[in-house]
Every structure is written in structure tokens, then in C-alpha cells.
Amino acid sequence: MKESLIETTYSTEWSGIWQVLGCKWTFHILRFLAVQDAQFNQIQTAIDGLPASTLSTRLKALEEERIVSRTVEDSSPPTVEYSLTEKGTELAAIIEQIEELESRYA
Amino acid sequence: MKESLIETTYSTEWSGIWQVLGCKWTFHILRFLAVQDAQFNQIQTAIDGLPASTLSTRLKALEEERIVSRTVEDSSPPTVEYSLTEKGTELAAIIEQIEELESRYA
């Protein structure tokens, strides 16, 4: 019996990525950004029912996880764009697999 | 335009699978069951810190999503075994991809 193995394998931390993935709206935000880069308001109006406060919180969490990146463009007026990072793009692809899985077993 | 529809459902569904995937401990439970079928107590003791009440709730949700199946074996004493369904096995594999993704970008 390898107690050390059991410890290291199953006492793992509650990873931040799961925390944010499980949050409401995350899934919709990622799917939207997978299709197109977008500004805050574009996301908010595209996803019906999503409150600005929640979007704000969620984008910050996704940034921390390096799933989404925030770019300020120095135009006039300056605009802010959100897009998926490379990690985020890969993640979105995996998420689609889960969607596909669900529809297959529906 | 059906405003009533928008009001009642926010137009886009919050899929049950995401709800349970995002819950704490779900990830650990799935990983454990991917390695071996197990009884209630085996799962609980293997995963450090997981309360019985939470495990109970989680297993029920996972059953509803057809991710985990519950089998009562008619021995004496009768035992209850939890295992991944085919859907659950596929899901576990996808989840591993996310883990792999995380470690790759860590």
C-alpha cells in the first residue's frame, strides 16, 4: 500500500479552473469568444440574461486562469477587447467534446 | 418575440452536466471511479475531506446525468457498487485532457 501515492493523488487542491468552469455563464462566455473576439458590451448583449457584474467577475477569473486575455487598443476612443488565449482555445475545444458527448447520450 | 420565454428561462439552458461538473469533489470522485469501481465508504475514505453528505448528494446528481451507475449486489451482506457508465468513462477521459492542459500551461 502506497499511502504517499494515495495522498498525492486524491488530496489534490480544488483547482481554480474547475471553480470557474463550474460557474454559471462561463460556458456561454467561452463559446462566444471561441467564435469571435469581443468587447465587454458585445458579450453582455449577446448572452441574454448575463448581468454585467457577473460578466466582470467571470472575465477576471478567466484572465487569472490565462484562459482569456484582455487587450486595450489605443484608438480613439480606446477599446477593450477580450479574446481566448491559446490555452483558452484548446479548452474551448475540449468543452465542445463534452457538449458533443451530451448530445450523443441525450 | 416571446418575452415570457426569456423571462422564464434566460433563453439558454444551464446544462445539468456543467452544474455537477463544477461542484466541489465531483472531479475527484470521477477520477477515483475511473480507476476502480467502489463502494460508498471506499470512495469516502479514499478522498480526504469529502463529507458523506456531500458524497451522497454528488453521487445522486451523477446518477441523474447517467455518468455514474449504482449497482446493488445481492450477496450477504448486500453491497452497493458505484461505477462509471460508458458516458462517464468518456467524460473522465475528457476531464483528463483538461488536467493535462492545465499542467502543460502551468
Added chain:
DNA sequence: CCGTATCCCCTAGGATACTG
């Protein structure tokens, strides 16, 4: 236009105790 702060309610989930 691009958000953040605040308030408030409701549910998740941990501790504990108890049943078949």
C-alpha cells in the same frame, strides 16, 4: 462606452448526529 461597488437572497456544502 466599460466596467465596479453594494446589497441581499438563496443555495452549496461542511459538521454532526442519527437510522436501516
Added chain:
DNA sequence: CAGTATCCTAGGGGATACGG
């Protein structure tokens, strides 16, 4: 062994209002 019942609190998330 295999759970369920209860209680309690911490945080998610919606509405609203406000700052840059």
C-alpha cells in the same frame, strides 16, 4: 456498511446604482 437529516455559514450571483 450505506447512507439521510439537520443546522449553519460562506459565497455565488442577480438588481441596482454609480465611477472613469
